[in-house]
Amino acid sequence: MTDRPILVTGACGRLGKRLVRALHRTSSVVGVDRRAFDDKPADVVHEQLDVRRKKLKDVFRAHRPRAVVHLGIMHDPRASAAEHHSWNVSGFAKLLEYVAQFEVPKLIVLSSANVYGPQPDNPQFLSEDAPLLGGARFSEIRDLVEVDILAQSFFWKEPRTETVILRPVHILGTVRNAASNFLRLNPIPTLLGFDPMIQVIQEQDVVSAIVRALEPQVRGVFNVAGPDPMPLSHAVRILGKAALPVPYTLGKLAMRRLWSLRLTSFPAPELDHIRFVCMVDDKRARELLGFRPQVPLAQTVLSVLEETWNG
């Protein structure tokens, strides 16, 4: 059993590499990514391929993984909607097919707390059974919602596989996601008269949550939160940056304009994230996973400024 590896999709992303490094000391690891894995640890097998290819099946057949960790979700806001959808949803559907066919005992899907979506009538802390409204205004996140829902139906259809869906809050660190990129801006644009409470988590804490979810018997949906929530302005203060408050209507217009000129990677509906609350209740993860974030708040926020983070 122990010689069966853990298969990690999206292994060459910054989070993927961190996870692979955390896993390879205690288990064999197979990375799958269409990018090349430079500075790969020697004992890690890397399969450079597109998850939509038939070849993925050979990888399952050859390695017989004991667990699959799916991080391979494309966030590139510049890729076309069709490319996005085919990669994220069709690719994931293929992956699920193989997980079922080769009876992989464990599947971990990294979703996101963004699937709930920022709404003016959100409860301060959303539990796992809150509706996934993230796609209502913000079409780019519909893929992610679809992936999450596919994983949920897989949970019921294939009881032999322990399916775990992790919904972490904004991941900060060396990762190149919207939240980290946003905090790298200087000055940081904010919306005049809005300062919502936000939750963030350091990428290393996400890795430890995934490691905990790999334990046998763990299954289900888990919100994963980092240290205490804070107002957005507090993050700006920690970074020692200036905030540039913009009226909402002006901000929305400017973002549409910049987006159509390809001058920004933030689509206009993302503004709701710095306008409304989208925070989660992580009680389940604390109780059932025994997960506690280790990186303190200030360090979590500051880690976006570092190229390599060794906290």
Add this chain to the structure above:
Amino acid sequence: MERSLTIKSARKVGGLLHALVKTAKHGVDEFMTDRLGEEFNARLARVPLALGTASVDPFGLDPDWTKYALASVAVLHRHYFRTQVFGAENVPQKRVLFVANHSGQIPIDGALIGASLFMDVEPPRFVRAMVEKWSQTLPFVSLLFSRVGQVVGVPENAKRLLEREEALLVFPEGSRGIAKTFDQRYKLTDFGLGFMRLAMETNTPIVPVAVIGAEEQYVSVKNLASLAKVLRMPSFPLIPQMLLPMGFMPLPVRYRIYFGEPMRFAGDPDDEDSVIEEKVARVRSTVQAMVHRGVRERESVFF
């Protein structure tokens, strides 16, 4: 180049604003101590709070903001409305749900109950109330509400606050109560049922609260309900005093706030409406009796 210039000038303006706010804060601090006494600051230190790393609570309450909000309300409470508080000893120290009559066209009653719980109750509390969800779409308003502890009115938030041993204020009459015309004064309208299910689910004592005085602050002769509907407002009161100079100010009535003995309810919070209604009726009649007594006992509306 141009960009850095804009940023520089933006920073300069920011710096100026910051200095201005600092001076203003200092002025307000002095005024507060002057008007409300050293006692005000001593009370602040005694408020039980559970703050996170970012010195706000999980709902965004910032004691620094709340201090200024409370100070301005407290000045009204002491010097404009000269509020009298009765039954302060009835307020439990832990989780509590205040159920009050609602009146006065604008919710000054809520603000003054909040000021009373800070100024006249031991230990002083920051009361939490629920706000309409559309307020979250308003710039500055949503920010202010969140920093002074007002949360979006959804059941999950209420439950979480009580589980954190907070003091929560609700007006089960809602907008029906606050928009009452003068001839209906001190007659309670129907109560919603939500608060009772909440109290039973979280095992929270209910403290009935009667507010006397608010009904006379604005004398509304009629509520134009159909016009309000067109304008998408909760009500459209006709208030003749508005025609007078400074008529937008509420009349300087004297507020009297009565805190009743805590009421506890056991049972299944998911029980049928008829069962819950009977319990709600008990709370409603208690509040109504307290209101009647308060009106009877006062000798003057203004003194």
